[in-house]
Amino acid sequence: MNIFDMKSEAPVAPVASTDVLVVGAGIIGLAHAALAQQAGLSVTVIERDHRAVGASIRNFGHACITAQHGDLYDMAQVARRHWLDFAAKAGFWAIESGALVVAATETEFQLLREFSASRPEGQVLVLGAEEVSAKLGRENAAGIRGGAFLADDLRVDPRTTVGTLATWLNGQEGAAVHFNTTAQSFGDGTERKARIETSRGAFEADHVFICVGHDVDHLFPAIAAEHRIIRCALQMAAAHAPDSTTIIPAVLTATSMLRYDAFTHMPSAKELRAEVETNRPELLKIDANVMFTQRPNGTLLLGDSHSYDLTQDPFLDESTTGKLLQTAAQVLDVESFTITERWQGIYASSKVAPFLVREVTEAITLVSVTSGIGMTISFGLAEANLAARPAPRQTATTNL
């Protein structure tokens, strides 16, 4: 097929009107759109690229439910239900895989025992070294002290999920997804609707959700600055699974325990940080979260490091990837991996809060997950935002 012979090249109607308009076909935008459609509203999604290639396809596909803390945990549990529901409806791959946290030292193991004791029975199962090895598909892997199984965690295939969801949504009554359509400005439309100017015509909607991931500053620089949003870049690699092993759960390690709030609230968290500082300072230097998941085709997705800046260089530092791969290889007790791909992922990051939800006007809500848990909370955040959406506005509001 001629690549220019695409439906998305056609101009959109001069002014297309809809109940809800979503900007961005990553998981956050699509979660808002899918739930709005399910609620009986007409929905239009616009996406600047010809297919979504943002954070939502570059990640591990791990709905990291159990390691969330407080309100985020509740939101993640809501998301979990919707993930399973939409996987069944839209036909994307999702699995109640759980997650396995591997402990290599007594301090790591102690923290996991504390975590297990802090949660309802059955949610966090403490495992011995042999059980951990078995879940990794290895026999008596060296260097494992024990571990924990987080039963509620899910996995999806990040490479295919948002594409499948967008295609499914586009086929639903009252829903349309337009690719190759860039939102450029926002303001008031006719009959008290919001109006969006795009590269392919104008749209009007009763309510607009702007879900542009880390590019908040491209559209709303003042809000991005106020919320202190910067870009977090992560280095990732894909590899053949050693001996074609199947590993069902997402696999987390000590550096994961330093990141997720549910772990950092445990009594042994301080001691664990000190231990990693002493034994593996190179991992703290690259702000590592050494973890991996397996795609349905058997490929392992391995990562990740974190570096923070307003604009990110596109270059991957080989020594950073080397440290991540070496640590993951130790967990699986293998010499090395056969790497098939390397890439950089970027997500929005802010120390102010894990996500931003801002009413730009009564009819326009800006949403960005400003931490590395967008897959985990996506549908939960979307459900809350749709519920908080004011009724179609009664009075005109400020032009932007």
Ligand SMILES: Cc1cc2nc3c(=O)[nH]c(=O)nc-3n(C[C@H](O)[C@H](O)[C@H](O)COP(=O)(O)OP(=O)(O)OC[C@H]3O[C@@H](n4cnc5c(N)ncnc54)[C@H](O)[C@@H]3O)c2cc1C
């Ligand atoms: C390497 C990596 C690993 C991660 N691992 C996990 C994980 O395992 N679990 C987890 O919960 N989270 C994880 N995350 C975080 C998660 O991927 C993100 O939080 C989430 O994908 C953000 O979704 P999004 O829809 O906001 O952004 P994106 O997926 O980036 O989508 C935003 C979309 O908006 C579009 N857009 C931007 N500007 C415009 C415009 N003006 N007009 C139209 N469209 C526009 C973009 O083209 C893009 O498609 C990871 C992130 C990375 C990078």
